[in-house]
Amino acid sequence: MKLSSSDGTRLAFILAASAFLTSCAGRLERPAMPAVIAVPSPDRQTGNYTLDNYKTDLSAYDRAVGPDAVRIRNKIVYNITAEIDYAFYDYETKLFLNEGKFHIASDFMQLGLAAGSTVSLGARGKTILGALLTGITGLNLSIDKNVFRQQTVQAISSSMEANRDRIKTTIVKQLANDTTAYPMAAARADLIRYFFAGTLSSGLQQLGQTAAADAKTQSAALSDAQVATFSESDVTTATELRQAVGKELAGGDFSELIAWLKAMKEPIADNAAQADVDKACRALLERTVHDATLREQSFAEARKIGLIK
Amino acid sequence: MATEMFDGKEPLKEQENDINGVEQSLSAKTVKYEGQKGGTQNQATLEDVPFSDPLKPLYLAAVDVGASTAATISQFQTKGQTLAFQGTAYVAGASKTVMGFR
Numbered sequence: 226m227k228l229s230s231s232d233g234t235r236l237a238f239i240l241a242a243s244a245f246l247t248s249c250a251g252r253l254e255r256p257a258m259p260a261v262i263a264v265p266s267p268d269r270q271t272g273n274y275t276l277d278n279y280k281t282d283l284s285a286y287d288r289a290v291g292p293d294a295v296r297i298r299n300k301i302v303y304n305i306t307a308e309i310d311y312a313f314y315d316y317e318t319k320l321f322l323n324e325g326k327f328h329i330a331s332d333f334m335q336l337g338l339a340a341g342s343t344v345s346l347g348a349r350g351k352t353i354l355g356a357l358l359t360g361i362t363g364l365n366l367s368i369d370k371n372v373f374r375q376q377t378v379q380a381i382s383s384s385m386e387a388n389r390d391r392i393k394t395t396i397v398k399q400l401a402n403d404t405t406a407y408p409m410a411a412a413r414a415d416l417i418r419y420f421f422a423g424t425l426s427s428g429l430q431q432l433g434q435t436a437a438a439d440a441k442t443q444s445a446a447l448s449d450a451q452v453a454t455f456s457e458s459d460v461t462t463a464t465e466l467r468q469a470v471g472k473e474l475a476g477g478d479f480s481e482l483i484a485w486l487k488a489m490k491e492p493i494a495d496n497a498a499q500a501d502v503d504k505a506c507r508a509l510l511e512r513t514v515h516d517a518t519l520r521e522q523s524f525a526e527a528r529k530i531g532l533i534k
Numbered sequence: 535m536a537t538e539m540f541d542g543k544e545p546l547k548e549q550e551n552d553i554n555g556v557e558q559s560l561s562a563k564t565v566k567y568e569g570q571k572g573g574t575q576n577q578a579t580l581e582d583v584p585f586s587d588p589l590k591p592l593y594l595a596a597v598d599v600g601a602s603t604a605a606t607i608s609q610f611q612t613k614g615q616t617l618a619f620q621g622t623a624y625v626a627g628a629s630k631t632v633m634g635f636r
Contacts, residue, residue, distance in 0.1 A: 451539045451575065454548065455555025463558035464591075470561075471585035503585065510559045514538065520559075 274304035286409055294404040302400060302412050306393070309416065313389065313423035317382055381428040388422035388431050453517040462524050462533065469532045470506050474499055481532050482506065488526040489519075535581060536562060542574040542624025546632075549625065550594040553578060553634075557592060561585045564592060567632055568621040576623040576632075592618065596630040603633060610635040 279301065286297040396415045399407040421427055455463070473482045479502045486493040486502070491509045493502065513520035527533045538556050540549055553564055562580035569576050583589055593615060595606045599622055607617055615635040623632040 451541055452552050452556055454541075454544075455551045457551055460551055460554045460558065463555050467558045467561055467585060467589070471587070475586045506585070507560065510561075514556050514559050 274308050278304070283409070291403075295400075298404055298407075298409050298412060299400050301409065302396065302416065305416050306396070306419065309420045309423065312420075313385075316423065317385070380432060381425065384431040384435070385423050385425075385428035388427055389419060392419045392422050450515075452514055453520070459520065459524075463520075465533045466510075466524065466527055469527070473532070474503060474506075481530050485523075485527055485530050485532055488530065489523055535579060536560065538578050538580065539570075540576045540578060542569055542576045543627045546594050546596050546625050549576070550592065553594070554592055556580070557589060561589065563589060563636075564619060564634055566619050566621060567623050567634060569623040569629060574624045574627050590636040593635045595633045595635065596623075596625050597633075599629055599631050601631065603631060606633060 282297055282301045282304075286294055286301065289297055392415065396412070396419060399412070399415065470482060473479055477499075479497065479499065482502050483493055483495060483497060486505050486509060489509055491505050493505045497505070509523065513523050524533070538560075540552055542549075544552070553567070556578070557563055557580065560580060560582075561584070562582050564578045565581050566579035567576060593610070595610065597603055597606060603620065610617070610633075618634040618636050620631065620633045622629055624630070625632060
């Protein structure tokens with residue numbers, strides 16, 4: 226096939242555009258990393274808290290007292306927090322980009338078991354986080370692949386972020402305390418919690434808890450909206466009560482009804498007119514339809530006052 | 535007119551007790567009873583009745599949706615009870631044609 230000159234120009238344009246778009250795609254994962262936080266930093270001086278840095282700071286912390294100890298503890302905590310944040314956001318980005326890969330069991334497990342995963346922890350995980358997590362064994366993270374599939378990555382990510390924010394707030398507040406109230410060991414325990422709050426299992430767990438709480442709320446709301454079950458005995462008593470209310474209203478002496486309404490804390494004047502008593506009775510009885518306990522109480526008070534036998 | 539929601543997972547006899555209890559408590563009679571979409575709840579529409587007026591007890595009967603109701607209606611009529619409402623509602627969680635007689 227022979228190409229005309231206009232076809233050639235068009236083809237050249239398409240190839241140039243493709244090349245441009247391909248280069249853009251390479252940056253889709255994240256923007257270019259600032260040098261100070263790149264892993265490892267180009268000068269190997271900043272933005273990467275190493276295991277050696279940690280050991281040095283820990284030794285200094287052990288020797289220090291008072292404000293110096295607080296300063297070193299806070300330095301360690303903030304540095305490790307930054308490492309965890311880096312690892313988390315790196316992981317979160319991959320989580321979004323590789324959503325499709327979760328359908329492959331091996332990849333899923335690799336990402337799910339964050340403690341042992343090179344994908345989730347990256348280069349930093351092998352250094353300071355690895356040291357931080359030493360001794361954490363038997364995580365027993367059982368992640369149901371089907372559960373994961375039912376959740377969107379966005380929902381899990383939001384859940385992880387919420388978990389992390391909650392724990393980070395606690396840590397930052399604690400840093401105002403001295404090292405007696407908040408020693409490095411306690412900070413380490415909180416940092417471990419902070420790290421695990423950003424794992425898939427934690428996100429799923431939190432989502433499950435939220436869903437369970439929502440279901441409970443919905444169920445309670447549904448029960449509130451529904452009529453509370455009446456037994457045959459309840460129906461008989463409700464019938465007697467209705468007849469008694471009708472008799473009192475027709476008779477013109479509302480004293481027993483007013484006494485009953487007052488006993489049930491229903492607002493009513495001592496000399497209320499028939500229409501007001503009728504209205505108050507309906508308001509009270511409507512509530513008893515949804516609340517079996519209130520119903521029983523209304524029956525008991527009606528018996529006590531002599532409205533019903 | 536007021537509406538009340540009932541648990542359509544309950545058997546017919548229990549729903550009958552619930553409706554009678556509500557009617558006596560609210561001094562109102564059911565004029566419509568229908569299942570709600572997307573669940574197993576039934577909604578009753580009730581019309582107020584003066585406390586001093588008599589309110590006969592309500593009896594429920596149910597047949598499969600699409601089945602004839604003539605025999606059931608006739609059976610209640612011989613006992614002097616007339617059809618108060620008829621609609622599709624849930625009984626023990628299943629959709630049925632439910633009739634109310636008083």
